[in-house]
Amino acid sequence: MQERKAWSINGFLGIIILLGLIGGAAYFIIQQEIVPAIxxxxxxxFLGSGITIVQPNQSVVVTFLGKYMGSIREAGIFVTIPFSIRRTISLRVRNFNSKKLKxxxxEGNPIEIAAVIVFKVVDAAKAVFDVDQYEQFVEIQSETAVRHVATKYPYDTYEDDILSLRGNAEEVSNELTRELQDRLKVAGVEVIEARLTHLAYSTEIAQAMLQRQQAAAIISARKLxxxxxxxxxxxxxxxxxxEGLVDLDDERRVSMINNLLVTIVSEKGTQPVVNTGSLYQ
Known part of the structure; x- marks a missing residue:
């Protein structure tokens, strides 16, 4: 289904013609000429049944006898196909806040995640005819996409070459936006932005994972x-x-390296006694 423009004329012109028809009917009634008046x-x-009003950032989908006749996207008052069924679709930008999904x-760790989806309808015909209740379709597909993206990344990592949900919010949001656009284009919906609004470990493992994060941070810092x-x-x-200041053999070199490492790595502000050996036997 592809959206196209429906037949319509200016509504004010239609109202003038409508008033002229009513006035003519009244004249013939006065003249007691019933057939022309009827x-x-x-x-x-017929003309009055086709009058429709379109608000700004709305589209009116026109169907007649089960056939799609087109859409009216311009704001104003119009006269379109008489006795047609007209459904109004909002083209405004809207937000959808997903539920907190578990x-x-x-890595198999249970997490809680939620996202906000910013979208708008760009093809009213697809939104009406290609899916059933496009608002519900957007909600279900959004939650499905959030679940799928969450299973592709770890919650957190201390390796620079691995993306994580917590450490790479921009990349994850872009991935979520692309996947949502692929899912929702069938409904004539454009995804403007998708971002995570909630991210946390599940309550049953939150304390254990906090300790794990602290341990991983300590190990990473120690390694550095x-x-x-x-x-x-x-x-x-x-x-x-x-510079020729010392001439060390292997044993004294090892001893000096050991003492230097102890001095540098030590967490306490101590003043270690460094024994580098004697230069003279």
Whole structure:
């Protein structure tokens, strides 16, 4: 189904013609000419049945005897096909807030997730004829898309090359928007934006996952500290030997590296005694 323009004329012109028909019918009644008066009244009823008012950012879908005749998208008053069925569809931008859904992320952890969907109807014919109750269709497909996207990513991660629901909100929102557009284009709906409004671990594992997050953060921080400490110790040894300040054998080099690592990695503000060995035997 593709939207097209319905036949219509200016409503004010139609009202003038309608008043003329009624006036002519009244004249013939006064002249006691019943047949012309009845004909004019029938024409007036036909014309009057086609009067319709279209509000701004609305579309009126016109059907006649079960056939789609077109749509009227311009705002104003019009006269269209008499005795046709007309359904008004809003073209305004609307929001849909999904419920808090309980799903499992890619790692199998149960999470709670919700999203807000910003959309509008761009093809009124598809919204009316290609789906049944397009508002309900948008709601169901939106919740389905949110569930599907949530199962593709972990809730959180400390690796830079892996996307997560919590750490990559922009990428997840773009993914959700694209998937929703693919699902809702059949209903003539354009998805303007889709963003997560709620994201949390389920209550039954929230405390355990908080402890896991803290442990993972500590491990990540420790790894970063150790990597930096190793580099600093290596640079210190290489600089000392390059400038000829010391001449260390393997045993003393290992001892100095050990002491440097202990000093750098230590969390407490201690003043360790560093034993690098003696330069003279």
């Amino acid at each position: 004909l004019l009244l029938i024409l007036a009823i 799903v499992n992320d890619v 500290i150790v990597d930096g400490a190793v580099g600093m110790a290596q640079d210190a040894i290489m600089r000392l030997e390059k």
